[in-house]
Amino acid sequence: MxxxxxxxxxxxxxxxxxxxxxxxxxxxxxxxxxxxxxxxxxxxxxxxxxxxxxxxxxxxxxxxxxxxxxxxxxxxxxxxxxxxxxxxxxxxxxxxxxxxxxxxxxxxxxxTAASAAASLLGAPLMHDFAVISLSDLLTPWELICKRIRLALQGDFVLCLYNPRSKKRSGYIGIARDIAMEYRRPETPVGIVRNAGRKNEGCEIASLEGMLNFDIDMFSTVIIGNSATYVENGRMITPRGYVL
Amino acid sequence: MxxxxxxxxxxxxxxxxxxxxxxxxxxxxxxxxxxxxxxxxxxxxxxxxxxxxxxxxxxxxxxxxxxxxxxxxxxxxxxxxxxxxxxxxxxxxxxxxxxxxxxxxxxxxxxTAASAAASLLGAPLMHDFAVISLSDLLTPWELICKRIRLALQGDFVLCLYNPRSKKRSGYIGIARDIAMEYRRPETPVGIVRNAGRKNEGCEIASLEGMLNFDIDMFSTVIIGNSATYVENGRMITPRGYVL
Missing domain, CATH: 3.40.1010.10 (Tetrapyrrole methylase, N-terminal domain)
Known part of the structure; x- marks a missing residue:
């Protein structure tokens, strides 16, 4: 059978x-x-x-x-x-x-891509996070923007799937502009391309400067919450343990 | 070394x-x-x-x-x-x-537990979702509630980690009450215990009736979005494909 x-x-x-x-x-x-x-x-x-x-x-x-x-x-x-x-x-x-x-x-x-990307960046997903696809093939762009806004208001870490394709090259820029309304310009942003594949790439940018990096349809973008920081080249969202 | x-x-x-x-x-x-x-x-x-x-x-x-x-x-x-x-x-x-x-x-x-739980329930995570831990050991309960509310307003699927422990047995009930303000009482809720372990258990409840099921610290709870439905015993959040 x-x-x-x-x-x-x-x-x-x-x-x-x-x-x-x-x-x-x-x-x-x-x-x-x-x-x-x-x-x-x-x-x-x-x-x-x-x-x-x-x-x-x-x-x-x-x-x-x-x-x-x-x-x-x-x-x-x-x-x-x-x-x-x-x-x-x-x-x-x-x-x-x-x-x-x-x-x-x-x-x-x-x-999933969120886990694979996070493992290359450090530990950005140690706290509550929202997973949002920027593809509007099946979802109205207005709803995607609404979700980005609400996730930012809740101080979620944002994990963006399908951040860019040929037809929607500007969406990641709009998402970043919305994020700038709620987060510091220096908020760490992780950009991972082709995690676990040939041409794997991984960069940690700031929210302000993230658009200077290559972001394509094979990328995953993780925008930190208000507590996320970078130390020794790794992106960390602390969960709150006292050392 | x-x-x-x-x-x-x-x-x-x-x-x-x-x-x-x-x-x-x-x-x-x-x-x-x-x-x-x-x-x-x-x-x-x-x-x-x-x-x-x-x-x-x-x-x-x-x-x-x-x-x-x-x-x-x-x-x-x-x-x-x-x-x-x-x-x-x-x-x-x-x-x-x-x-x-x-x-x-x-x-x-x-x-991660979200993936393991979803695979037993059907396909509840086909659309944007928020992962929230109900543990207040390191996070103020007010912030957790705020995040639940914002995720519901954004029509995210909610994936709740650490939904209950001895010290916070009532939190999952509060989360469910908040969800009742934003979602239909019949919204499907998946409850998975011990995914991939001995005594694995998996139930699909309604938002209204979910507290009648066993939820413990080894459980993962997935609350559907406004489009989530149950058919042939499986929980599905449609992504919007036209059949």
């Missing part, structure tokens, strides 16, 4: 993948995913059959995974990071519900 | 640990951690030397790790979940900075 594993592969390298994620991919007859993510893992599973599709073809990818599972194949649907955080888990469950299929599903979590 | 690995072991079972976390523990001469977390992993590393300490002894644990590393040992300091999310990374870096030591440090991320 077929089965669908919805697998979070983590940042992209084998080291940061869980045993369970790797075992599910090994157990699968076919692995379905966005082309760029398939490329991250193809070499680790040289015997495996892969089926990839384009970036905005999420629904089609889930339908393909369902079709393969219905034909009796063990099918792994992969997301980078955690499949449950802006990943494929939601849309796959929606496609499954729509179909009325009783195919078994197992959701396998992974290391 | 000594070294400190700050390791997120994930929920607690080997399956959900990353290769990198396991390798760091294997490479370590000694593993330092809170007793209950050490117990989770002791059997996976039968040859290893462990040093544990009590729950509120975080600073002492970091000083012990530093002392071991300074004596030339490779030392793994372990946290459950992700070491960078309410974990040991921050306080370890602070202790290190205070000491002026140049001991090398490597921070190894893991699967």
């Amino acid at each position: 077929g089965k669908i594993y919805i697998v979070g592969i983590g940042p992209g390298d084998m080291a940061n993948m869980t045993y369970r994620a790797a075992k599910a991919i090994e157990a699968a007859d076919i692995v379905v995913g966005y082309g760029a993510y398939i490329e991250l893992i193809r070499d680790y599973f040289p015997e495996k059959e892969f089926a990839s599709s384009g970036m905005t073809r999420e629904v089609q990818r889930c339908r393909l995974a369902l079709e393969k599972a219905r034909s009796g194949l063990k099918t792994a649907l992969v997301s980078s990071g955690d499949s449950g955080i802006y990943g494929m888990a939601g849309i796959m469950l929606q496609v499954l519900n729509e179909s009325g299929s009783q195919i078994p599903v197992e959701i396998i979590p992974g290391v | 000594g070294k400190i690995y700050i390791v997120g072991i994930g929920p607690g079972d080997m399956a959900n640990m990353t290769y990198r976390a396991a390798k760091a523990i294997e490479a370590a001469d000694i593993v330092v951690g809170y007793g209950a977390y050490i117990e989770l992993i002791r059997d996976y590393f039968p040859e290893k030397e462990f040093a544990s300490s009590g729950m509120t002894r975080e600073v002492q644990r970091c000083r012990l790790a530093l002392e071991k590393a300074r004596s030339g040992l490779k030392t793994a300091l372990v946290s459950s979940g992700d070491s960078g999310i309410y974990g040991m990374a921050g306080i370890m870096l602070q202790v290190l900075n205070e000491s002026g030591s140049q001991i090398p440090v490597e921070i190894i991320p893991g699967v």
Whole structure:
């Protein structure tokens, strides 16, 4: 009988993948995913059959995974990071519900971009934080701005996913301008590109100067709260322990 | 030369640990951690030397790790979940900075409780979310309440860590009462206990009825946003794809 594993592969390298994620991919007859993510893992599973599709073809990818599972194949649907955080888990469950299929599903979590980025920067997520995607493909930009404002008012650390793409190159600048209304200009901002992948990059900027750094669609941006500081090259949001 | 690995072991079972976390523990001469977390992993590393300490002894644990590393040992300091999310990374870096030591440090991320819990519930974290700890050991309760309110106003999914302990048994009830001001009484709430551990438990309640379920200090509570629903026993926060 077929089965669908919805697998979070983590940042992209084998080291940061869980045993369970790797075992599910090994157990699968076919692995379905966005082309760029398939490329991250193809070499680790040289015997495996892969089926990839384009970036905005999420629904089609889930339908393909369902079709393969219905034909009796063990099918792994992969997301980078955690499949449950802006990943494929939601849309796959929606496609499954729509179909009325009783195919078994197992959701396998992974290391999300916030965790991978934070580990390279130091310890910026030691206190309450808000995760916000700047992609307005599926969310009105006004709602995104509202959330940024409220998170800043609450002195949350902000973790921004999808901070920039070709079509919305200015959004990260607007987010930074809003942040300047609530945080000191010297508030530390961590910018991590391609965490756990080739060309990994990691910089600590100030809120004021953050736009001088390369920020692209493969970046994660972490804006500190009012207590976040930098020492010895590492970004730290103290939790309040007395040394 | 000594070294400190700050390791997120994930929920607690080997399956959900990353290769990198396991390798760091294997490479370590000694593993330092809170007793209950050490117990989770002791059997996976039968040859290893462990040093544990009590729950509120975080600073002492970091000083012990530093002392071991300074004596030339490779030392793994372990946290459950992700070491960078309410974990040991921050306080370890602070202790290190205070000491002026140049001991090398490597921070190894893991699967955080939000991800582990979400994977058992369905797909509740498909959209922007706020992570808030209800522990007031180091944070004023008024600030915690303010953050809950602002996150609700922003229609964030709420992910509550440390929802209850003996000393603050009523806080989760207050959080729920605040949520009732902003969300429908039937808003889905996921309650996950001991994700990835013995006695794992997972329930989907309504906001109105959530206090009828067991919530303890090993639980993670996820309160849906205005669009979150339950279908076929799974909690889904839709991202907005058109099927």
